[in-house]
Amino acid sequence: MIPVQSDDEALYDSLLLAIDARTSRLSDLQTEIAPLLRALEKFEWHYNTQLGALQRELAELRASARTIEHRTARIHARMVADPDHVMGDLFDEEELREIGELFGVELPESWFQSAREAEDRRRRQSHDREDFDDEANDAAEEEILRRLQRNQAHKRRLSGEGEQELRTLHRSLARRFHPDLAMTEAERVVCQEMMLRVNAAWHSRDLAELRAIDTESVHLDGTSGRQGFERRIHWARQECVRLDGEIGALVERLRSLRESNTFPLWFNSTLAQTIIAQRASALRLDIASETQRLAEMKLAFRHALQSYAVSVA
Numbered sequence: 001m002i003p004v005q006s007d008d009e010a011l012y013d014s015l016l017l018a019i020d021a022r023t024s025r026l027s028d029l030q031t032e033i034a035p036l037l038r039a040l041e042k043f044e045w046h047y048n049t050q051l052g053a054l055q056r057e058l059a060e061l062r063a064s065a066r067t068i069e070h071r072t073a074r075i076h077a078r079m080v081a082d083p084d085h086v087m088g089d090l091f092d093e094e095e096l097r098e099i100g101e102l103f104g105v106e107l108p109e110s111w112f113q114s115a116r117e118a119e120d121r122r123r124r125q126s127h128d129r130e131d132f133d134d135e136a137n138d139a140a141e142e143e144i145l146r147r148l149q150r151n152q153a154h155k156r157r158l159s160g161e162g163e164q165e166l167r168t169l170h171r172s173l174a175r176r177f178h179p180d181l182a183m184t185e186a187e188r189v190v191c192q193e194m195m196l197r198v199n200a201a202w203h204s205r206d207l208a209e210l211r212a213i214d215t216e217s218v219h220l221d222g223t224s225g226r227q228g229f230e231r232r233i234h235w236a237r238q239e240c241v242r243l244d245g246e247i248g249a250l251v252e253r254l255r256s257l258r259e260s261n262t263f264p265l266w267f268n269s270t271l272a273q274t275i276i277a278q279r280a281s282a283l284r285l286d287i288a289s290e291t292q293r294l295a296e297m298k299l300a301f302r303h304a305l306q307s308y309a310v311s312v313a
Helices: 007-081 094-102 107-175 183-201 207-216 226-258 271-313
Strands: none
Touching: 007 207, 007 271, 107 183, 107 207, 207 271
16 A cells, blocks of 8 residues: 555645755855854954054043033033022032142132032932922832732732643643654654653643743654644744744845945955054044144133133132
């Protein structure tokens, strides 16, 4: 007698062939992208090694210029508003020390005292707001406690449901992988291995492990009937979808790498070194310009500080 292949068996075999084809395609893409990633990493290492210090220096200069510019603007705003003329209201104690160090001057102790008094006022105001909110906070804490109690009750209910799922999964897996249901010696070996795992999870009350066995074994059913092939077909289709996702992601990654502006530099060390040298020169010019700008910001701050001192004298 010649065995006749059922429609389910034919479909499952075709899906296995599709999985093999996708796996092969994925392997080819991984082989293709590996040298590109190594070249990119090498280029980035050289770029950061030779330009990193210059980039950090430029960033620090710009940050210092922004800080001084902001402080100068605060002085001008205070002069226009014309409030109580208390320097401590303008800058906190730490900022005052930084200003003194910046210009190498000894600031009056009265300025630091004013800064401390202003900080004390801010703390008292904050404390008053906290007292005002105490009642609301108590109500919020009570509501949180009630929610926690409800969540704990919900978890207790879930534990009962989990026990039922544990029993149901164990019975289902035991029926599917009982060695007596195996049609071949190979199937019997698989069933015995799976039953060892199922029983171990059952005795340790490990619901997560039983769920994992159920998920990963859909294509290993010990039964040879229609239900077994339906589960295998479902797994094979899901595997095709998963592999298609990985293939799509790698194709997109390859495309983005090849379209990168620096792609021509990864495999041409001479061209890469030329570009890095040009970038270094541009950074040094930016650093010189930013150094000059910082000096101008310091001068403007000094003038603003002097003008303020005169206005409050």
